[in-house]
Amino acid sequence: MLAACGGGDSAPSPTPTPTPPPAATAPRFTSATSASVVENRADNFYTVSASDPQGDAISLAISGGVDADKFVLGTDGGLRFNTPPNFDLPIDANGDNIYEVTLRGSAGGETAFLNFVVTVTNDREGIAVRRVISGLGETVAMDAMRSDLLVADRSGRVLVVNPATGAIAEDPFIRDNRRPGEILALAFGFPGMPYQEGIYIVTHSPTDGLWLQGFDPTQGRSLQIRLGDPWAERVTVSLVAQRELYIAIGDRSGSNAQNSASPYGKLYRVSEYCHYCYAAGPRPARLVGEPRLWGDGIQMPGGFSREADYLHLTDRGSTAFHELTRFRRDWQPLDFGWPFYEGSSALSANPPAIVNGPSIVYRLGNGRAEGTGITAGLINDGNFFKQLGQSYVFGDTRGAVFAVDRNRLSDGRLHGASVIENRTKDFAPDVGTLDTVLAFAQGGGSDHFFILDGDGEIFRVEGQS
Numbered sequence: 001m002l003a004a005c006g007g008g009d010s011a012p013s014p015t016p017t018p019t020p021p022p023a024a025t026a027p028r029f030t031s032a033t034s035a036s037v038v039e040n041r042a043d044n045f046y047t048v049s050a051s052d053p054q055g056d057a058i059s060l061a062i063s064g065g066v067d068a069d070k071f072v073l074g075t076d077g078g079l080r081f082n083t084p085p086n087f088d089l090p091i092d093a094n095g096d097n098i099y100e101v102t103l104r105g106s107a108g109g110e111t112a113f114l115n116f117v118v119t120v121t122n123d124r125e126g127i128a129v130r131r132v133i134s135g136l137g138e139t140v141a142m143d144a145m146r147s148d149l150l151v152a153d154r155s156g157r158v159l160v161v162n163p164a165t166g167a168i169a170e171d172p173f174i175r176d177n178r179r180p181g182e183i184l185a186l187a188f189g190f191p192g193m194p195y196q197e198g199i200y201i202v203t204h205s206p207t208d209g210l211w212l213q214g215f216d217p218t219q220g221r222s223l224q225i226r227l228g229d230p231w232a233e234r235v236t237v238s239l240v241a242q243r244e245l246y247i248a249i250g251d252r253s254g255s256n257a258q259n260s261a262s263p264y265g266k267l268y269r270v271s272e273y274c275h276y277c278y279a280a281g282p283r284p285a286r287l288v289g290e291p292r293l294w295g296d297g298i299q300m301p302g303g304f305s306r307e308a309d310y311l312h313l314t315d316r317g318s319t320a321f322h323e324l325t326r327f328r329r330d331w332q333p334l335d336f337g338w339p340f341y342e343g344s345s346a347l348s349a350n351p352p353a354i355v356n357g358p359s360i361v362y363r364l365g366n367g368r369a370e371g372t373g374i375t376a377g378l379i380n381d382g383n384f385f386k387q388l389g390q391s392y393v394f395g396d397t398r399g400a401v402f403a404v405d406r407n408r409l410s411d412g413r414l415h416g417a418s419v420i421e422n423r424t425k426d427f428a429p430d431v432g433t434l435d436t437v438l439a440f441a442q443g444g445g446s447d448h449f450f451i452l453d454g455d456g457e458i459f460r461v462e463g464q465s
């Protein structure tokens with residue numbers, strides 16, 4: 001019938017004898033083409049197996065694949081990572097935690113290949129995060145005051161929050177005695193010092209300007225120091241108490257950051273007031289002395305981290321990099337580089353001769369180790385919170401939590417995304433979400449700490465055995 005359909009223009013050819021398929025002689029892989037492994041696994045996670053039709057001995061090898069150098073194949077066919085994989089800092093070629101390797105089996109002079117992929121999945125690595133406070137509204141800053149937390153909100157309140165009981169109370173002394181204006185930064189300063197201990201805030205008002213205000217509610221004392229004139233741009237300020245107070249004031253446009261006549265773009269240091277300098281007579285009821293200009297070149301501060309005689313200042317970028325810069329508290333002069341540098345990016349010619357370069361930089365963006373604005377975190381020495389080891393844990397305003405080996409902060413080198421772990425999955429809270437990580441604070445014990453979110457949530461981070 002087929003011949004008839006062809007038109008019948010030739011005699012039917014004899015039915016050809018089918019050629020038998022060639023004898024299968026190459027080895028054949030019998031193990032799966034993919035696997036899934038939880039991070040940190042050091043031992044064999046997969047056994048390569050193959051068979052050979054002739055029963056020849058099969059030799060197995062890693063023959064290629066973009067991630068070939070990340071694997072070790074044992075003589076028994078066991079496959080493992082040469083370094084236990086870290087989900088939070090993947091090292092596969094395209095950084096998606098899917099590692100690709102090609103395996104080769106050879107037997108009797110013939111070979112077969114298996115394109116194998118292994119997916120690394122996350123482990124929380126002992127981190128548990130519980131929401132302890134919600135509904136605070138739009139929050140802007142947080143610091144620990146003994147076992148309580150101090151939180152400033154967008155409406156200008158200073159709240160005393162007990163994270164154990166959930167109690168929230170506005171401090172009435174501050175409410176009744178503060179100058180008006182938006183609260184930009186907050187710190188609990190000089191703990192245990194009878195004349196200086198207090199709650200310090202920096203406020204800005206378009207009519208009243210920029211002020212440092214201190215309050216000792218128990219003694220009914222307060223202090224206001226004018227820092228600068230009103231500023232038309234959005235003002236960002238960070239405040240930290242580390243023996244002295246340090247005030248970092250941003251200058252987004254950069255027009256004043258290197259101009260010592262302007263407070264914008266500057267670092268100030270405020271020491272305790274010298275009450276004992278007056279041998280006789282009444283002691284003035286001041287909490288602190290006059291601010292001293294301590295550094296310049298700041299763009300958009302995102303908080304300080306404390307480390308004994310050192311501080312780390314975060315500075316948010318606007319075109320290229322966010323950065324973290326370490327400095328000793330008594331170093332002078334200090335120049336954080338803005339607007340000549342943003343992170344490791346040189347932006348304009350003729351920079352200052354000496355700039356205090358950053359230890360960590362990362363790019364603006366939404367990639368694994370990118371973000372919208374760095375937020376200063378906590379340095380862990382391994383005694384505090386052993387699950388986090390020797391780490392610096394910090395945040396980003398896009399809702400990310402990052403970590404680096406703390407030794408990277410002090411080795412005198414510049415580090416980037418290749419050392420930054422994205423631990424956001426490890427820090428996922430039980431309830432609510434981390435949306436805008438604004439501050440970290442340690443208070444009420446060394447086995448936990450707190451994270452402030454910009455939408456009025458506070459999360460408690462604790463270890464899990």
Ligand SMILES: [Ca+2]
Binds near residue numbers: 039087089
């Ligand atoms: Ca990890």
Ligand SMILES: [Ca+2]
Binds near residue numbers: 092093095096097
């Ligand atoms: Ca990959």
Ligand SMILES: [Ca+2]
Binds near residue numbers: 123124
């Ligand atoms: Ca992890």
Ligand SMILES: [Ca+2]
Binds near residue numbers: 432433435
């Ligand atoms: Ca939230």
